[in-house]
Amino acid sequence: MKIHEFQAKELLAAAGASVPRGLVVSSAADALSAFDKLGGPVVLKAQVHAGGRGKGRFKDSGADFGGVKFIKNREDVGKVADVMFKFPLVTKQTGADGQKVSKILVQEAADIAREIYIGMVLDRTIGMPILMACAEGGVEIEEVAAKTPEKILKVPVSPETGLLAFQARRLAFELGFTGEQVGQAEKIMMALSKVFLEKDCSLAEINPLVVSPKGEVIVLDAKITFDDNALFRHPDVEKLLDESEENPAELRAARAGLSFISLNGNIGCLVNGAGLAMSTMDIIKYHGGEPANFLDVGGGANKDQVTEALRILLGDPNVKAVLINIFGGIMKCDTIANAVVAAFKEVQPKVPFVVRLEGTNVGEGRRILQESGLNLATATDLTDAAKKVVAAAK
Numbered sequence: 436m437k438i439h440e441f442q443a444k445e446l447l448a449a450a451g452a453s454v455p456r457g458l459v460v461s462s463a464a465d466a467l468s469a470f471d472k473l474g475g476p477v478v479l480k481a482q483v484h485a486g487g488r489g490k491g492r493f494k495d496s497g498a499d500f501g502g503v504k505f506i507k508n509r510e511d512v513g514k515v516a517d518v519m520f521k522f523p524l525v526t527k528q529t530g531a532d533g534q535k536v537s538k539i540l541v542q543e544a545a546d547i548a549r550e551i552y553i554g555m556v557l558d559r560t561i562g563m564p565i566l567m568a569c570a571e572g573g574v575e576i577e578e579v580a581a582k583t584p585e586k587i588l589k590v591p592v593s594p595e596t597g598l599l600a601f602q603a604r605r606l607a608f609e610l611g612f613t614g615e616q617v618g619q620a621e622k623i624m625m626a627l628s629k630v631f632l633e634k635d636c637s638l639a640e641i642n643p644l645v646v647s648p649k650g651e652v653i654v655l656d657a658k659i660t661f662d663d664n665a666l667f668r669h670p671d672v673e674k675l676l677d678e679s680e681e682n683p684a685e686l687r688a689a690r691a692g693l694s695f696i697s698l699n700g701n702i703g704c705l706v707n708g709a710g711l712a713m714s715t716m717d718i719i720k721y722h723g724g725e726p727a728n729f730l731d732v733g734g735g736a737n738k739d740q741v742t743e744a745l746r747i748l749l750g751d752p753n754v755k756a757v758l759i760n761i762f763g764g765i766m767k768c769d770t771i772a773n774a775v776v777a778a779f780k781e782v783q784p785k786v787p788f789v790v791r792l793e794g795t796n797v798g799e800g801r802r803i804l805q806e807s808g809l810n811l812a813t814a815t816d817l818t819d820a821a822k823k824v825v826a827a828a829k
C-alpha cells in the first residue's frame with residue numbers, strides 16, 4: 436500500500452525527523468490561504484502516488500512546469516493550483532494517461548545547498564532490511580544507481596535493534612555531513628529506520644534529504660510503501676489509504692479477498708494459487724495471447740468470491756475471452772464447478788469461456804459443468820486450455 440508524500444512526512448516527523456512546514460489543500464482558494472499562512476515563497480506539490488513529479492508535465496495543459504512548482508508571488512498561486520487540479524499529471528511512473536491530482540501540499544520553500552538520498556528497503560539477498568544512501572540525491576537517483584552503483588552506500592539494519600547510533604553516525608560522515616549536521620542527519624536516519632520497522636514498510640525513502648546553506652538538514656520529499664501482508668497489524672496505517680489513487684478493479688478485488696493485478700491484454704484469467712496464475716499467464720503468452728490480468732482467488736475461494744472475480748474480469752471492456760484454470764487441492768473441483776455455474780447464472784457473460792479443471796473430484800466437477808448447459812469450452816490440459824482461449828480471444 437502506498438501513501439502520499441505529506442502522509443509519509445507526518446509519520447517521519449512523529450518519529451523525530453525535521454520536515455518543512457506545509458499545508459494540504461484541495462482547492463485553489465485554500466492554496467492561496469495556505470500561501471498567506473506560511474507567509475513567503477512556497478512550493479506547490481501535487482500529491483499523487485507516483486515519483487518523478489518534478490520532471491513530470493500536466494497533460495494537454497501547455498504549462499511548462501511539473502508536479503513540484505516553486506512560487507514566489509502570491510498572484511501565481513491560483514494559476515498554478517488551477518492547472519494542477521485540472522489536468523492529469525504524467526510522470527515516468529504514471530503511464531501516458533497520467534494521474535488526477537486531488538490534493539496539493541503547499542510547503543515552505545527551502546534553500547538548498549546539497550541534495551542527498553537515503554532509503555530503506557528489504558535486501559532479499561542478505562535477508563535483512565538495509566539503509567541505502569547516496570551523496571548525489573535528487574531527481575536522478577535511478578540513473579546514479581544504474582551507472583555508478585558504487586556511489587550507493589549500504590548498511591544492514593537488524594530488525595531486532597533497528598539502526599544503531601554508530602551506524603547512523605558513520606553513514607553521516609561518509610555522506611559528507613559536518614559539524615552540527617551530523618547529529619541532525621543521524622536523527623533523521625533513526626526516524627526512517629523506526630518507521631520502516633515499526634510500520635512494516637517495504638520501502639521508506641527520503642529523496643531529497645537537503646542541507647540548507649545555513650546547515651539545516653531537512654526532509655524535502657518522502658515516499659513510503661507498506662507491506663500489504665502486514666496491514667492487519669496496523670489499522671492506523673490502513674486509514675491512510677487514499678482510494679482515489681487506486682485502480683478501482685484492484686480495490687474491489689482486495690475488498691473481496693482476491694489478489695488481482697490489471698494488465699494490458701485481452702484474456703481474463705481466473706486461477707487459484709499464485710504459482711498457477713503465473714504459469715497460466717506464461718502459457719497464454721507462449722501461445723501468442725496477452726493476459727488482461729493476474730487473478731489468484733486463493734486456496735479456499737467460495738461462490739461469492741468467484742462471482743465477484745467474474746464481475747471484475749468482465750467489467751474490463753478489453754476482455755475478449757476468459758480462461759478459468761483451477762487445480763483442486765484444498766478446494767475441490769466440484770465446489771469450484773458449482774461456484775462457476777452459480778456465478779455464470781448471475782453475471783451472464785457474453786464473451787467465450789474456457790475452463791480447465793484438474794485435481795480432487797475432477798470427474799464430478801467436469802460433470803457439473805457439462806450438465807449445466809452453459810456455453811463453456813472445457814480443456815483437458817494447460818496447453819489445450821491456452822490454445823483454445825487464445826483462439827477464442829482472436
Ligand code: ADP
Pocket residue numbers: 455478480485486487488489490503542543544545546547550573574642643655656657
Ligand atoms: P519528485 O521526487 O516526485 O520529483 P520532490 O519532492 O523530490 O518530487 O521534488 C523534486 C525537486 O524539487 C527536489 O529534488 C527539490 O530540488 C525541489 N523541491 C521539492 N520540494 C521543495 C521545497 N519545499 N523547497 C525547495 N525545493 C523543493
Ligand code: MG
Pocket residue numbers: 487573574642643656
Ligand atoms: Mg523526490
